[in-house]
Amino acid sequence: MTVQPQPLGSEAGQALRAEPIEGLRHEVNLLGSLLGDVLREQGGEALYDLVERARRATIAARTTGRVAERLRELQERFSRLSDEDLFGIVRAFGIFFHLINLAEQHHRVRTLRQRERMEPALHESIEAALVALRDRGLPPDTVAKVLGELLVFPVFTAHPSEPRRRTVLQRLAALARSIQQLDDPRLSPRERDWLLERLREEITLLWQTAETRVARPTPLDEVRSNIAILVGPVYDVVPLLRRALERALQRSYPELVGREWPVPVRLATWVGGDRDGNPSVTAAVTEATARLLREAIVRRYRDEVVELRRALSVSARVRPASETLLDRIDRERERLNLAPVRAWADEPYRRFLGLIEERLRRTEAGEFGGYFTPEEFLDDLRLIADSLESGKGLRIARGRVADLIARVRVFGFHLAELEIRQDAARHREALAELFALDGVSNYLERTSDDREALVLQRLAGKPFGFPRGALSPETREVLETFEAIVRIQRFNGERACHTVIVSMTSETADVLGTLLLAREAGLVDCYTNKAWSRIDVVPLFEQIAELDNCGAIVERLLSLPFYREIVASRGDHLEVMVGYSDSNKDGGYVSSNWRIYRAQEQLARAASRYGVTLRIFHGRGGAIGRGGGPMGRAIRSRPMAARTPVLKVTEQGEVIFTRYSEPAIGLRHWEQMIHALVQSVLGEPEPPVPTEWLSTMERLASLSQAAYEELVKGHPEFVAYFTTATPFPELATLNLASRPVARRAGSDGTVRFADLRAIPWVFSWTQSRVNLPGWYGLGTALERVVEERGAEILRSMYRNWPFFETLIDNAQISLGTAELTVASLYAQLAEYPELFERIAAEYERTVRLVLTITGQVELLERSPVLSRLVKLRNPYVDVLHLAQIELLRRYRQLAADSEGRRARLLDAIHHSINAIAAGLQTTG
Template identity: 75%
Template sequence: MAEQHQLSRSGQVERLRAEPIEGLRNEVNLLGTLLGDVLREQGGPRLYEIVERARQETIIARTTGNVADRLRALLGWMETLPDEDLFGLVRAFGLYFHLINLAEQHHRVRTLRQRERNEPPLHESLEAALLTLRERRIEPERVARILGELLVFPVFTAHPSEPRRRTVLQRLAALAPLIQQLDDVRLAPREREWLLDRIREEITLLWQTAETRVARPTPLDEVRSNIAILTGSVYEVVPLLRRALRRALARSYPELLERPWPLPIRLGTWVGGDRDGNPAVTAAVTEATARLLREAILRRYREEVVELRRALSISARLRSITPELTAVIEREREALGLTPVRAWADEPYRRILGLIEERLRRTDVGEEGGYTSPEELLGHLQLVADSLRRNGGKRIADGRVADLVARVEVFGFHLAELEIRQDAARHREALAELFGLSGQVGFSERSPEERLALVLARLRADPFGFPRGALSPEAREVLDTFDAVARIQRFNGQRACHTVIVSMTAEPADVLGTFVLAREAGLCGVGTGGRQAWSRIDVVPLFEQIAELDRCHKILAQLLDIPEYRALIASRGSVQEVMVGYSDSNKDGGYVSSNWRIYQAQQRLAEVAATYKVRLQIFHGRGGAIGRGGGPMGRAIWARPAAARTPLLKVTEQGEVIFGRYNDPAIALRHWEQMMHALLVSSSTEHEPNISPEWIELMTALADWSQQAYEELVKVGNVFVSYFTMATPFPELASLNLASRPVARRTGAHGVIQFADLRAIPWVFSWTQTRVNLPGWYGLGTALERAFAFGAQETLQAMYRRWPFFEMLVDNAQISLATAEMAIAELYASLANNVADVFTRILDEHSRTVRMVLAVTGQHDLLERSPILARLVKLRNPYVDVLHLCQIVLLRRYRRTEQESPERRARLLDAIHHSINAIAAGLQTTG
């Protein structure tokens, strides 16, 4: 499975047994060898032979310079293979990439540790950030203010871009520590042999495990997968962040060390709360989600308290405890009706922790005597810590006891803040029905100004108060959702569920109308003149299309002009959260226009918020791929406009990105620290780059030219959608049981999908599968070429050197262009030969964009300044090529076999689904 695998298998394994695994290359070789063992055992010599032939042929194709012809020849050979052999190739290369991805993940952690040993502080860490502030002579009090505002707020979503089953992720998680053990130089020869056998065993289990789901997951299946990450590696990383922050302060601003710093992290989730286009997410599902989240975190606390109880064997005969703790122990024991545990008679910390454990158990099952809030639990833990500190146990209190305190502060009894998301159209329909029942018909047909006047008048009056039985099922479900929020808050506090995101917000009434609906559940209220307004929820408008991004600041200003709305915001701490969507805006207007509109929206929203003296919090709806706002997060933070450059970042974490960033606590910590480093340094930078009016004017022109080129491709007639559905695996992707949400908002007659109804994630996913990566670059080349024609070359080069936003825009496009592969894309285009002109336009724009990006950056080759990334792309290409060719053959066969047996069609579709997973693993991205 790799070039070095031509070495003698036995000789290679013996060499690797004799010396420690050092570096990624050895690990890749060894894992490839072990996979070869399993392939021979499971598929026999024929499978191994065709795997080797495919591997060797694609390597030759990539090294001889005649890629297109050789790939076509290899495609012809694959056309002669039976279905079973193609499926075997897909499984073999897909499993190879799973193993290599684990090896790369481990190598990343190993490299980070080596760098920290050799060059402290670690680059882009909290320590490096605070030392930078110290070097800039920033005063401690100013640093304290910045630290007080510093917050990273990842929100985990169930967006359908994680193709792997939870079972496969669990198997990969089991393999990861085994690969890490290969570094252990203390292993004896027989222990290494046992370890290699365990790895072969796990590879065999993966080989015999189907990667695709038989049935579409339910929302609660997605909730359980989300909980596994949150209570696993995320739970583990929180105390690591606490320790990293303390170390950073000790080495940079020791005078701030003893202040009580809350951890700069909050966690949110949309899983079980995002009903935008997903009819499977109901009010009942949302309530069940909140219960599952609560049960999961309480269970983790109990486990940790038990471990702590076993550890704190401190004897009262050797150490005193505070009188306050003694009094609490007796009071709690009596209140719970428990007799003293004789074995712990002189071990007071075990006694109090035993009582905490019992109260947590009762909290979990709902018995009398449970904790009423996480603050009550924190009070008991603080008493334990205080007693330890006063009696020679400061190190213990500052260690694992403080770790548990940090976790309770972050996770509460809710684990993650459950956020609600619904399409503005659904709210509008519910309001239309309620107004109609009250005698004010035609709400939906009225102008935006009339709708705003109606909802404002209703907000000043009494609630509608109609019996739920009088409403349609659709309107009832909307109101039931707000009832569910109210019930969740009653049993788990406001932190558990208080954010309502209104997607596709287009006018002020979409936001104010949400408060009207929420008031039906008693979640908000407005007194006479708006002076007594209160709210237990935050309503967040989501602007995600070009037109709405262009005028979102006007919508916000209209809202803040309304006294009642300002009063509602004031009751929430005068914080206005606004969400901007990268995926839909990209699909709507293309790569350049989307990025520029979001940049301008942030600037203008910040200016409006400053005018009305409210604190703006921008929520970034980013995905993993460049076309969905992905790319290096630190670069994106620096690229924010000056007015929006605060030390706070709220951002979605989606699909396969969650596993990649949070599967390993060390990588999760690194991810958080890199974001915090960028936030701390960028928000404390006093000298902003000089963004001239000429740059703004040119950037606006680039966005317009790019959008025009993009729309000419995708929005003229139905030809493009026909091409897209034939030249990509989108139709087959629609049947891959990725998530509970469908891939399109609606389907027309005879299954025809309109461009506007395509969801952004499968849109990007499909282009990634075919190596076009269109959403990450299309239109940029045309825009830059036009600017060059007007003599703007030097201006563009200056913008690239000195404007972080433009540098990010161009460099992210470089990644998309470099990972695109037009020789592969052309083979996919052959699936749609009757509309091949579309591919010609794509190919021309790709060539143009590469040429213009190189001219702006002054490079000879793409990724010239990112040699490691360029090399990784080059090394992976031959192996991913095999998977693309297999997928093309499988697509042809599947689409030509409508009259054949259902059994064969089912097998072919399963093979296609596995190929989708395998290509995603090979490219380390979906969409």
Template identity: 35%
Template sequence: MQRVDDKNLRARVKLFGNLLGSVLSEQERPQVLETVEALRKGFIQLRQHEDPAKRRALMRLIGALDPHTLSHVVRAFATYFLLANIAEEDFANQQRRRHVLSGERLWYGSFDDTLRELKAQGMSVEQLQELLDALRFQPVFTAHPTEAKRRAVLEAQRRLYVLARRLNNPNLAEHQRRDLNGQILNQVQVLWKTDEVRIQKPVVEDEIKNGLFYFRETLFDTVPRVYRNLGRALDNVYGEEGGAKAFRIPAFLRFGSWIGGDRDGNPFVTDAVTKLAVRLQSREVLKHYRRRIEELQLQLTHSASLVRPSAAFEARLEADADIIAAAFGAKPGRYAFEPYRRKLHLMHYRLGVQISRIEALLDGLADPGRGAGYAAEDDFMADLLAIADSLISHGDANVADAELQDLVVLVRSFGFFLAELDIRQESTRHTEAVAELFAKAANLPDYNELNESARIGVLADLLSHAGTPLLYAQDLSENTREILRVMHTMAGLRREISPHLFGAYVISMTHQASHVLEVLFLASFAGLCGRHQDGTWHCDIRVAPLFETIEDLSKIEPTLVRLLDVPAYRAMLTASGNVQEVMLGYSDSCKDGGILASSWSLYKAQRLISQTAQSRGVACRMFHGRGGSVGRGGGPTHDAIMAQPPGTVRGDIKFTEQGEVLSAKYSNADTATYELTMGISGLMKASRCMSVACVPDQPDFMAVMDELAVRGEDSYRDLTDKTPGFIDYFYEGTPVAEIGLLNIGSRPSHRAKGDRSKYSVRAIPWVFAWAQSRQIIPAWYGIGAALKAWRGDDPARLARLREMARDWPFFRALLSNSKMSLSKSELSIAREYASLCGDGELAASIFARIAAEYEDSAAQMREVFESDELLSDNPQLAMSLARRNPYLDPLNHIQIIALRRYRDASDADPAERARWQLPLLRSINALATGMRNTG
């Protein structure tokens, strides 16, 4: 394994550790620091050399601690991990900055490296322009409850990151370095006195504001930086062809959100909450535009006596004559001889009118109307472009290409809505609503009695009628009324904020084509889709079926074929842009059938979706429901996109960013720039088949994968579905029930309260709980069994697997992600969690199967990758885990003791349970921070 020079990183971690030690020494009883040091040193020694006597002594030390002291010991380790994470993030960004300064070819996944690779493959300027025109990269922020840290902790973490970055300046004087260390010490001390455990469960409004944090803190600065970096790379690589000026770079980076729109399983997301989310988003972005306008007013001080603005600019300035009195008040002649400052002041005023309207609506007041505000973002953009063109007309093109261009990029990216809000609801809710509406109409059949063909026929017929349908009755159930309210809310907000406001209406648990038509039928009552009196079609809602289970993934092709062959549906799809969005669920499919079956089913589904869409002349957008952990589709975004089937990615991709992924990727501008770049460059490479020849999947590789998937699914289902007592093992041998006490999300952790089945528990707590107990089976269980059985003792078959890992991006990414999770698993600790189970003999039997599969999976990975170490290809992660494991070990043992004491406390003694609940919850937070994974 290649050694990484991490001397500076180790020095920074040591500095942070010493500062934390100082805080503990000064702010806590001596017992806390003494215990932390005893555990830290003891478990480091155990990692170096097993000593049963020392291990027993350490366990006695933990067992003797009272809950209050134990809580502070856990917090100390959690704070250490948080500081170590900051140091690692800053170290990675430092390495990249040094690489840029070196002038050498930049790292894998950079725009520089990607464009050089594409050019070497023969991509011309014209072909690259075609690729750029097709690009649409859209991360979608969700409020899925996997972020264990409070926003107060995230903000403290960001302040510490900023201070840590300042420490990197080699020109600091000694007193300046001492001052910085003092500031960091102060922040660590404040962090120590900030409770990382939420006292109350967050409401959806809290989640909305948490999502806005990332736009305000980093993304408004990061997005223009991404475009500028691409421009520089084009200059460097295609300089002989004219560089960036030879290309037209479209607004390919967009953001989406589910926060305030995802109502599947969350009764707290109502139409009122959706209005709140949209208005808070709009206010956030409009306020930022206003700040940018203020900065431009200080810069564009051109005098009318020295430059002559363009006629187009003068016309737009003259168009604002009717608001001059309101905008300038007692000084109507202000900036009379500074045309750009005068125009910018008027733009600032108009934005202010819009913000005031939004704030009135947020306060529950009557709508004051649009007034002097902009009718749409296009009008605001026209003003900005008029200024830019005018500057260019009198020789100030370089000025137009500076801060003004950054604002143009922001408006193209965020509009007046910030992020496209997706709406999501479960399919049966729509079916129930349609059935009820049919029952209210004397001329319509009993919807529940219709088969699929009949449902499609009657819905298509109703949608083909001109005009908005009449509502048959007012005495509807709350479910039906709420769905219709949401549709009317969508229509109203499109008029209020922007026609580009909403993304897709996602139908979870889509099983058949009629589920899509049901949504369109319900949307037609709000005028969102249908047929005009002149016979033309309109559709202002994009419906995306979500396929989640292994069975549903296998039915994608017939479902899509049936849907796309409905003439009424095709007419509405054409009217909405002729793009069929399809969402793929990674989390539930993996929980359902295991990592091999899930990954392969998703891969094959994408091929079928792409082929079906192309055969019917429809563009396709894949929406990947990825989580942060490997068991929910996580892993490096660049490699994940590159691992898609050749020819299925055509510039357009959408994927969820959930929970801890948001803070890991988007809390700091440097990291956000890197992560977005890696994703976009992966999309460019994966889309190159549009212009240059791509190597198709080898049929023999796919045949092998077919067999592996079957074997892997059989092994996984044999454990999770067919093993008596397995669900008891899960609930008793992991902290899944206690995770629900963490207050990390507004959505319940189970679909059905009190139902302990594998179906009922949601994918997030499923993965979260296995990770906490260090037996991360969702990410690897079944791989070892499949590889071992398929290859046997046949050297030729082993050679074939090695060839697949070397030459097939899909297979390599799948195994690499699972290797990472195997490395984070710790079976000696998992055995201790198994001891929590009531039936010790059963638990031992199940654990033995998990341990055996772990050993088989690790052994097979080493064979396939021809390495003695699992992480030989990822030395930085290997070194990070080596640093972390001795600190994770005591936390796991503390959690096991806290779980036992918490569960042993009888319901009749709630005070005793409460005493042990806090250290237990803190241990969950601490392990999530240390492992950098939750759900």
């Protein structure tokens, strides 16, 4: 949790410099003090005093109970400040929150270590899960079966919800390293002074670094940022997870320790492959991405092999290596045409690792003698491990050598599986053109059944085979994407790129048509005895109607002999994706969550009926309105039919930095997911959900969706209100990512609700403290159901049904972190006050009903750490909101010909967006 900091640069903070730092409170005060020093140096006493007056004013507003009145008074004072003063306030509080977030992250790691020392098995760890199974008497074979299937499968995306530049993230990482050193009790007074001076230096660098980009990043910029995380902290987490699993087995099921268990994680990425609505992602970009991923991981392996070579100084005079290893050294040296290394004459492992290093260099350069597959690399590493074990070096073999083996098994030569995503509409348009050239017109205007029949008929015949010059650029690009997959697989193996996600899937022809397009590149074959495919076509169901119908679509597909053969060629594994963001935007919070729950049941039944193994891919975001919330709780709230020991899930935007920038936190994140997966599959069985609860939930979803649609789709001025009562238009100009914030806009720049992308939709409501996508419609639905059926049934559902408990508690997070007093100030930027009144009334209704059902006096009563965090941060975020509102008002009222001032104001607004995101620790 966070703590109330002292004034920036206060004497209390200054006094701490001579004392050891103990805990989060001291770190926060110290960092505030150091920031105060920098503010005085960079902005002078005037800026420092302005920041302090604003801070004291908002604290007083929150502690006197006169929040609305005091905030309006401060808003009036802000209206008289210069643009430069407002910008200075934004920068000061934004950097303050960056520092506090780092301190909290460090405190979390410190707390985890303390708990590990105190608890027999750390809560929600792998060890805790297996010990619980042992205590219940589950036999080793049962546990072994689940461990063999267990898989955490994060997919890293480049969705535009990380507003900070990579440069800023690097500056924060440097600060984090210095903050960690504050805990070192061995620091002398002189070393401590040096460390504090380094912190001032880093804070000064952060102050003098612009937090926003001057240009929108390209897809390859995003790829490089993604790679930095993958070959950095994620690479470091993998062996930690291997060791955590081994330790857990030793303490719970020692009879299973001797087996070589795979690290239960796979990695994928959409960065460089997601072309849904992003014209910048082309086939050439996707191929370049695959090359960059390969180069990065091979280079990382070389670095580790060099470190391993330095470490494995085992002498043949002390412990000879195996004859097999010695023979391999001689053969490889001759094959690579290398002279013997005299310096390592009696150190065979160093000689062999030197050869491995040379082979990796040639692999990276594409020269003769490199590794063709990662399996060849693994064979060499296992040969080292076997030789060490045979020579009483078991402990060495199971240390760093085993760590590298684990990494190669996870990362291969591809680093992360590169997944392709494209909108079903683009594929339909390409098929329409191909069919038209083949003499079949009106493909798009036909019924879905007609399209399915046409595609199946064509699959039974020959490929279209039209020359590329005869096709439109759009259709050429679609086909070139599949050709790029062929080249990537040829270059780096099928594992490197084999998943094609079809977003907005609404019918069987969307899946079958994708296979037909892939056949043009030779990825699918229908002429042999059995149809086969070298790709997995994954339908993505992400709107309410499609989620309702997804079970029928998949069942129809599996009933087709051709498609069933395709699935059989993929090992009888079927992957289907469900989308949280667009379904929430389409039908609201309650309806989206319920439809996804029912969709999982439908999909599981269809897969079971046709004997295929189903993997549901969850397209979750960081915010509650996009499927966010505690991951463990989400896993346990899955329907019984869909509780498999596998979780594939997107990791998006700022969530990636939060979860993976520190290896200890990354390990904790994976362990918590694994704990929840094991418990959900092997935990105490739950009774079937009563029919009455199901019908009540259906009623809630229907009522909630109606209330939501009446507001966002029924009110003719709602989009105009949204785009003026939030910073959405200015957020659209913030160079967050290579993908635009809306699919298309009118000629006058207006945007339709249907074209708003879900991420900036949620981001904007978060900035204005409404959090509407995380709760709107719930209150109306609960009130009606209480009138119809009474409150007790809802209380019983909350106490006894994990899904409903999660639904209500996640809404609590959205409600508890919303701030309607602040939101009312944003509403003054817009017309149509009745819209805010309606939103505010639904908020009050929802809070009242949630408290009734949960039996609480106030929101987040059972989440005291989060509740305290929100209350402590609110005064500081209030300052940023008031500054942003004033900046928005000035910017929007300024004449278009005032280019210089408009640019400066817009830059200040962009920084305020970053600062508020840091203060709330969420974007969208």
